[in-house]
Amino acid sequence: MKTARKDFPEGFIFGAATSAYQIEGSAFGSAGSCHWDTFAATPGNVVRAEDGSRACDHHGRWREDLDLLRDGNFDAYRFSVSWARVLPEGRGTPNAEGIDFYDRLVDGMLERGLKPFLTLYHWELPSALALRGGWMNRDIAAWFTDYSRLVMSRLGDRVAATATINEPWCVAWLSHFLGIHAPGLRDIRAAAHAMHNVLRAHGEATAALRADGHGNLGIVLNFDHAEPASQTAEDRAAATTQDAIFNRWFIEAVTRGTYPEEALSGLGPHMPGGWEADMARISQPIDWLGINYYTRHFHAADPGAPWPATREITGPLAKTTMGWEIYPEGLRNFLTRMARDHVGDLPLYVTENGMSWDDRVENGAVEDAARIAYIDGHLSAVREAIGDGANVRGFFYWSLLDNFEWSLGYEKRFGLVHVDFDTLKRTPKASYQALARALAPRI
Numbered sequence: 259m260k261t262a263r264k265d266f267p268e269g270f271i272f273g274a275a276t277s278a279y280q281i282e283g284s285a286f287g288s289a290g291s292c293h294w295d296t297f298a299a300t301p302g303n304v305v306r307a308e309d310g311s312r313a314c315d316h317h318g319r320w321r322e323d324l325d326l327l328r329d330g331n332f333d334a335y336r337f338s339v340s341w342a343r344v345l346p347e348g349r350g351t352p353n354a355e356g357i358d359f360y361d362r363l364v365d366g367m368l369e370r371g372l373k374p375f376l377t378l379y380h381w382e383l384p385s386a387l388a389l390r391g392g393w394m395n396r397d398i399a400a401w402f403t404d405y406s407r408l409v410m411s412r413l414g415d416r417v418a419a420t421a422t423i424n425e426p427w428c429v430a431w432l433s434h435f436l437g438i439h440a441p442g443l444r445d446i447r448a449a450a451h452a453m454h455n456v457l458r459a460h461g462e463a464t465a466a467l468r469a470d471g472h473g474n475l476g477i478v479l480n481f482d483h484a485e486p487a488s489q490t491a492e493d494r495a496a497a498t499t500q501d502a503i504f505n506r507w508f509i510e511a512v513t514r515g516t517y518p519e520e521a522l523s524g525l526g527p528h529m530p531g532g533w534e535a536d537m538a539r540i541s542q543p544i545d546w547l548g549i550n551y552y553t554r555h556f557h558a559a560d561p562g563a564p565w566p567a568t569r570e571i572t573g574p575l576a577k578t579t580m581g582w583e584i585y586p587e588g589l590r591n592f593l594t595r596m597a598r599d600h601v602g603d604l605p606l607y608v609t610e611n612g613m614s615w616d617d618r619v620e621n622g623a624v625e626d627a628a629r630i631a632y633i634d635g636h637l638s639a640v641r642e643a644i645g646d647g648a649n650v651r652g653f654f655y656w657s658l659l660d661n662f663e664w665s666l667g668y669e670k671r672f673g674l675v676h677v678d679f680d681t682l683k684r685t686p687k688a689s690y691q692a693l694a695r696a697l698a699p700r701i
């Protein structure tokens with residue numbers, strides 16, 4: 259690996275990220291049912307009908323996993339709390355075993371010198387709330403706020419940073435318009451309500467947590483570089499529309515209290531009545547912004563289709579096993595764009611970036627030179643963004659472990675550490691070793 263800790267400003271944080279449903283094992287520890295359990299139990303939703311019931315059994319093996327973070331010379335760990343583990347019915351009586359699990363996990367991080375970066379919602383909506391309409395129900399802002407306050411009353415004294423929601427685009431658009439993630443809806447009205455309620459939940463919870471005395475609160479947004487498939491006016495408009503839905507909707511709501519016209523033109527008629535009155539609450543001050551970045555897409559006009567009337571075209575660059583083009587420049591662009599257009603000097607963290615690859619254990623080792631190059635390329639992009647003046651404070655690789663990649667099951671391996679899903683044996687890959695060397699403490 260060409261990049262090293264010394265190439266970054268003093269105090270820059272290097273970490274790795276995971277999420278609860280993808281690694282813990284939802285069957286363990288008296289967690290309640292969540293909508294990913296039931297979505298996965300429905301034919302056709304997840305490849306090979308895999309689910310997160312066992313996953314990496316991080317619930318039982320968390321000490322070993324935290325040791326891997328410490329031994330990899332990481333400064334921080336981005337993890338999430340499962341709502342259904344803490345509140346099996348989504349509201350009401352907490353599961354003491356669930357909260358105790360996270361309590362020990364956070365202590366375990368501190369004992370190993372790791373800064374805990376907490377995400378309150380990384381997609382495991384309790385089934386009881388999904389049955390009440392989940393993100394389509396206006397009440398979810400209050401349900402999420404109560405849950406967040408409960409978690410923070412136990413963990414808030416020890417976490418370094420807290421994000422309300424991971425990737426609202428996935429929570430709302432991918433799950434209610436494209437139908438790819440739970441609850442698998444393809445309905446523009448459902449999507450419009452979810453696009454608004456996910457932000458209301460963020461705003462309400464942020465205000466309540468701040469009133470409770472908690473600080474360093476943020477949100478994690480995902481960005482996908484949108485390019486026109488050609489220079490025709492129609493294709494340029496298609497890219498502008500997708501950029502508005504994906505890359506502008508959430509950040510403009512949070513920082514300005516507005517939605518972009520290019521997205522409202524389609525979603526407006528389906529929005530909940532009186533949505534404008536919620537925008538002040540949504541645009542609560544935040545203390546940091548998390549940026550998840552993986553790739554870019556080209557967009558073409560699709561004149562026969564209803565709004566947004568665009569279709570995605572794959573570009574020519576080398577791809578990961580997700581079919582995602584490797585395009586580090588996109589990360590530099592988003593970091594500088596966020597600083598310039600939206601958040602100024604607010605601290606930025608790359609909260610996710612990484613690649614899936616067809617990793618195999620051979621003679622006890624995994625040689626993933628492609629991942630080492632991917633990380634190098636994206637760390638260089640971060641350095642360039644810092645050179646441009648963006649206040650980037652940290653970088654988290656996605657993911658520490660191979661894990662349950664949602665609708666794509668266990669076959670897409672993003673980890674720095676290989677997991678054998680039969681034996682659950684962890685094998686650090688060459689990329690893990692390379693990063694450990696690159697992140698060795700400055701002497």
Ligand code: FCB
Nearest residue numbers: 277424425480656663664
């Ligand atoms: C992000 C998700 C994360 C993982 C990566 C590959 O969208 O936040 O859980 O699935 O993509």
